[in-house]
Amino acid sequence: MPHVVIVGDRESGKATFLSLLYATQVKSGSDASDAFRFHADVDSLDEISEAFEQLMSGSFPDSATKEGMRGITFHLGYRKAGRGVLSRLRSRGWDAGGSIALHFILVRNVEEEMSRFLRGSSLTNADLREVLESDAVAILVDSTKLGARTEDRTVGPMDRYDTAVESLLSAVRRSRPRGSRRPIHPIVVFSKFDSVDPKALLTANLAGAPPHVKKTRPRSAYAEALLEASLPRTIERVRARDRDASPFAKPSYFFSSVRTEAATANQRAKIRLRRTNGAGWEPDYSADEYRALLERLWTIASNAGE
Amino acid sequence: MPCALLGDRASGKTTFLGLLYAAQVKYGTGVQDDFRFHAPMGSLNLMSAVYEGMKDARFPSATLKEEITELGFIFGYLRKVVGKLPYYIRNQNWVRPFSTLRFSAYDVSGEDIEEFIETGIASRPLIQQLLKSVVVVVLVDCSKMTTEIDTPAYKKMLRYDSTVAKLLVAFQTYKKQEYDRLKDSGVKADAPRIYPAFVLSKFDTLRDDVLARLGLHRGFPENKRARKDYAEALLRVFVPQTLSQIRGGKIAGVSMDKAAYFLSWVRTEQHEGMEPVGQPRIVRTGFAPEGGGEPDFSYDEYVEFIEHFRDIAHKIPDEVLEAERFQAQALARPA
Numbered sequence: 005m006p007h008v009v010i011v012g013d014r015e016s017g018k019a020t021f022l023s024l025l026y027a028t029q030v031k032s033g034s035d036a037s038d039a040f041r042f043h044a045d046v047d048s049l050d051e052i053s054e055a056f057e058q059l060m061s062g063s064f065p066d067s068a069t070k071e072g073m074r075g076i077t078f079h080l081g082y083r084k085a086g087r088g089v090l091s092r093l094r095s096r097g098w099d100a101g102g103s104i105a106l107h108f109i110l111v112r113n114v115e116e117e118m119s120r121f122l123r124g125s126s127l128t129n130a131d132l133r134e135v136l137e138s139d140a141v142a143i144l145v146d147s148t149k150l151g152a153r154t155e156d157r158t159v160g161p162m163d164r165y166d167t168a169v170e171s172l173l174s175a176v177r178r179s180r181p182r183g184s185r186r187p188i189h190p191i192v193v194f195s196k197f198d199s200v201d202p203k204a205l206l207t208a209n210l211a212g213a214p215p216h217v218k219k220t221r222p223r224s225a226y227a228e229a230l231l232e233a234s235l236p237r238t239i240e241r242v243r244a245r246d247r248d249a250s251p252f253a254k255p256s257y258f259f260s261s262v263r264t265e266a267a268t269a270n271q272r273a274k275i276r277l278r279r280t281n282g283a284g285w286e287p288d289y290s291a292d293e294y295r296a297l298l299e300r301l302w303t304i305a306s307n308a309g310e
Numbered sequence: 311m312p313c314a315l316l317g318d319r320a321s322g323k324t325t326f327l328g329l330l331y332a333a334q335v336k337y338g339t340g341v342q343d344d345f346r347f348h349a350p351m352g353s354l355n356l357m358s359a360v361y362e363g364m365k366d367a368r369f370p371s372a373t374l375k376e377e378i379t380e381l382g383f384i385f386g387y388l389r390k391v392v393g394k395l396p397y398y399i400r401n402q403n404w405v406r407p408f409s410t411l412r413f414s415a416y417d418v419s420g421e422d423i424e425e426f427i428e429t430g431i432a433s434r435p436l437i438q439q440l441l442k443s444v445v446v447v448v449l450v451d452c453s454k455m456t457t458e459i460d461t462p463a464y465k466k467m468l469r470y471d472s473t474v475a476k477l478l479v480a481f482q483t484y485k486k487q488e489y490d491r492l493k494d495s496g497v498k499a500d501a502p503r504i505y506p507a508f509v510l511s512k513f514d515t516l517r518d519d520v521l522a523r524l525g526l527h528r529g530f531p532e533n534k535r536a537r538k539d540y541a542e543a544l545l546r547v548f549v550p551q552t553l554s555q556i557r558g559g560k561i562a563g564v565s566m567d568k569a570a571y572f573l574s575w576v577r578t579e580q581h582e583g584m585e586p587v588g589q590p591r592i593v594r595t596g597f598a599p600e601g602g603g604e605p606d607f608s609y610d611e612y613v614e615f616i617e618h619f620r621d622i623a624h625k626i627p628d629e630v631l632e633a634e635r636f637q638a639q640a641l642a643r644p645a
Contacts, residue, residue, distance in 0.1 A: 029554065030550050030551055030554045031550070033553075033554030033557060033558060034545075034546050034550045034551075034553040034554040034557070035546065036539075036542070036546075038557065041554075041557045041558050041560060041561050042554065042558050042561060043479070043482070043555065043558035043559070043561040043562040044479060044555070044558070045479075045483075046476070046479045046480055046482075046483045049475065049476050049479055050476065053472040053475060053476060053551060054472065056472070056551065057468045057469060057472055060468055061459070061465060061468065062459070079558070079561045079562060080561070081560075081561045098560035098561060103561040277459060280547075283457060283520070283523035283524045283547055284457075284546065284547035284548070284550070285457070285459055
């Protein structure tokens, strides 16, 4: 089963990201077109459905829910093309054999994990084994920290995180046997992109919104321009794939945003809910980005199984 | 055939069973005589108490509800071929005129279910029985369907959706494990299948603004496909996790695609311009040659529900029937 590691700085929105991914699956998996189906493992459902409830009530996942979220397994299936006319054939399109399984591993504190790993802690080695053998690494970049640097431009708020992620990617790279044909897929997710500092975009000479999800080349250029300023080591490590035949595949970029109602003196920030076509509610979030991410994960897992 | 009946607190589980019993009584005494039922003494006592109360315009009392942990009916459906035989032949036992089906409903506490979900071990016999269910009846309380997100009803529905979704996944997991176990031991078994049946309970309390937002009219269509679309439009909004996990069963290797949908309502007395005080009273039908003094409820839907089991009876895997027969023999044996 392909493994996807989710890494992110403290409070970068890892649990929210996974919850929104689940919300996207619930939405797509229950809509009238019935073109996508998914199954959540019984031991994963407890935490993720709790987080879903919180999202649907306008709250971010609480600390107890976050704590419980360590490994989540989903099985996904898309309807095979060309089978949409006859219902009997439609039903056959959902064989369990035609689906893919994905196991997500949340790395709670990548800086701490990597520093322990570099010190050679055997406990960490055991914990990280799953991470090192993963097929994809989802790197969460907290967009609220993009661009901000000290006046002399030497220290940035994500430098430590950058170092930790770079170390993790290097460790993953080293853990692969030479000549391995199993690539590692870097997936960069800009979390809280609705709260990005406009100055950061201006400095990088970028538009207010990223190019459409289908325009992969301009989108990569947009994302990399942001990363060069804030996570230079990480982007350098990922880019090195072209030079030293490293196992990294071409990275993909996604922009996550959730509209919120500002926090007040006696209330934490709340997620804004919006009406769906079917008269229900859903978090006001970048659903297109998450749908595209699901498709990307599907492709990665399908190729990993071949 | 064990049948799990799942419903939230006060979602109308006992009322549903009471009305099902009322429908069985009426349908089972019709002139056509192609459906019969039998209930063990314990179930019969309880159900007749509920039924009597309803005939007296009362909903089941809390004390009665507490007494229900397991209820069983045996449905008998006249075989098609037998129905064509002369009357005196078809009544002979050797013809085995009725194909029977055991309908058992369990009332299980949330803690028992949680224990299974968390540990993966069904320690209590009741849970073990429950997991063997081939039919899962899910009650969805329409009185809790609201689009006002800051209301307790909205939050209750969210919680209920999570609980049912988890339970259904637990069913799927159990069935798949059983199937794999059989396969590994060289037994040829059919791919696991669960028949879900959704009952939209208290349908009369569904608010007009909810229906209007969904673009639905009041009342259930007759056509099977249209019924599915109608019900799924509601489920998609109010129990999306449940709907997605029903569909996802196929991905997990346990088909739940043959879902059926039913409505349940019982008319209550309305006093114009006045809020009713205490428990609402059930409206009863007038006396007529075909019966009367019965609660005014969605009888046709209950008949559809009973008939739905006729179809399933022919599709139940042999090993389930075999296990039932074995269990019956074991019980019949003297200690």
